[in-house]
């Protein structure tokens with residue numbers, strides 16, 4: 001509806017926007033108790049060998065089982081988490097679920113490969129993230145290299161970038177792999193790429209989505225693959241949805257990927273069905289053969 005404001009101009013109230021704000025406010029409130037009520041759920045998406053489809057590990061992706069709205073994707077609620085407190089609680093929740101699932105997989109004789117956890121800045125500036133993982137590992141009798149960590153380029157903008165670097169270095173000293181996530185969308189400069197100690201570079205899916213339709217994106221993808229290779233990093237392509245994209249990436253020299261083409265993020269029970277007993281998660285070699293398939 002409309003309302004008269006001063007000087008005879010009509011202000012239009014956008015009812016849809018208003019409803020959205022209201023819903024966001026309600027979600028923000030519900031988030032405050034979501035941790036205590038154990039409403040967070042973890043789905044797993046495999047990182048696969050692009051040549052064979054063999055799973056090399058998984059990424060843990062949080063979902064929120066809202067009491068009325070059902071399963072919500074992180075895009076719906078992460079932006080509503082103000083302050084580091086909620087995000088810390090949620091991440092702790094995710095890590096302990098992953099710890100339990102890993103234990104169960106191992107007890108069943110399955111070797112799932114490292115499970116990558118997305119660690120936000122809030123957990124990297126201090127000891128929190130490190131202590132959190134150390135505790136989960138202790139409690140479940142796991143090893144550091146059962147886990148991997150994904151950080152986004154935002155960490156470089158943090159005024160505590162030095163502390164983040166320390167945490168990351170500490171993780172790596174324990175043999176845990178660190179990925180730079182969503183590469184190409186944030187603020188990583190080449191200096192960061194040169195100086196930041198990471199193991200894996202993840203090409204953001206916005207570039208992968210353009211393969212086959214936008215030659216500029218294709219050239220950027222090729223350059224990113226070459227760059228990671230020349231820096232001695234693993235390269236992982238996100239968001240592969242078609243076989244054409246898969247083939248392009250293999251030809252360009254990328255050997256690992258994730259995407260709906262292989263598997264969507266799924267609950268632990270479903271994700272583990274793909275794991276043969278005793279499968280050893282192989283470290284994919286940078287084989288020359290793979291580049292020419």
Ligand code: C2E
Pocket residue numbers: 045060061062073074075078091094118119120150181182205238239240241258259260261265
């Ligand atoms: P991300 O870490 O870059 O994760 C990849 C996202 O791409 C996931 O979205 C995944 O479901 C989606 N995806 C994978 N393959 C495909 C594909 O083939 N097509 C399309 N269209 N999408 C694909 P999701 O699960 O909604 O997560 C979104 C973002 O939320 C993640 O991006 C990550 O930044 C954040 N996130 C997820 N879980 C956590 C968590 O436990 N902690 C933190 N701090 N952030 C998380």
Ligand code: MG
Pocket residue numbers: 059118150181
């Ligand atoms: Mg990620």
Ligand code: MG
Pocket residue numbers: 181182202204238
């Ligand atoms: Mg990503």
Ligand code: MG
Pocket residue numbers: 182204205238
């Ligand atoms: Mg992404």
